[in-house]
Amino acid sequence: MNKKLAHIGKLIQKLRAERGITQERFAEKLCTSQSVIARIENGEQNLSTVMLSKISDTLDQDIVSVSDGAINIQIEGGAKLSGTVKTKTSKNGAVGLLCSSLLNKNKTVLKNVPKIEEVYRIIEVLESIGVSAKWNGNDLHIVPPKKISLSKINKESAI
Template identity: 40%
Template sequence: MAKFLVHGGKKLHGSIAVSSSKNATMGILCGAVMVRNTVILKDVPRIQEVDRMLELLESIGVTYAWKDTTTLHLDSSNTLTLANIDKDACTRTRSSIMLLGALANQATSYRLYKTGGCKLGERTVRPHMYALNTFGVSVTSRDTHYEVKNTAVKAADIVMYESGDTPTENAIMAAVLAPGKTTIAFASSNYMVQDLCYFLVQAGAKIEGI
């Protein structure tokens, strides 16, 4: 039987270059829409999923430019036109679901098209809908899209339906846009959630417990 023989007691040291994260990047790209100003992101992975999200954001009025291979400038100061949302880009990235939280209190009503990557049914979006409804965001599921209405978005104390990463990110973004103090229990503490929180704090949000 194969085995490892480990001789311990040695001082460990050294350094490594940590790769950028797609999952963290997608949440932060959605969060950048909330800033309504210029955002500079560094160490952004140049991958297809990021390109699709950028196409989606550009279709609603966000401008962007790559300053070098991994540095991205975004500007969401223009009026967002959600009626122009790129259906194709929206359906090809599951991360588009996080725009529900990012757009809370920014648009009264719009459509967000469903993605095609996951076949698990409505169960996968139920945690998002449950959390957002608590803040006053109404999400109605149709065959091809979600109908979203943001009316009187408010702070709330919420226990998450499940401790998922993207539902937690949606809840955090909605909470940041809602006036007042929100407490989120049973929240995911995964790295991409923390990275989104750190980004929002740099943008002026007050978040405790990261």
């Protein structure tokens, strides 16, 4: 059994059950058989993008979204994520990573951050809403506050 198909199948099964739809009714809505639904939910059925789109529409929930040629699979679960991502150092990349660091509840360390005006301005904005940003050489350590306060945002730097 393919682990990815099994994971997608479990997600589909969970969403279907949450909506109170039986396998039989789900199959009718998708113009397929109940046995196909059972195989999908057990990770034993290959899925086309057309079928994934039909499933998403029927469940009113994106299972897979396609944008700019990339396929993104939404995974729901309680697993803690951690790790390292290597990116190219650039002004635009640094600004985006600084902003996205707010998604992490803990410390984010960005390595080899360019020390340029755009980066300093974003740091000013982040610090004005309670984010701690400390340089260690060319690395930037970012710690978001427990609660972000937009009422104190540095509007001048944000423009």
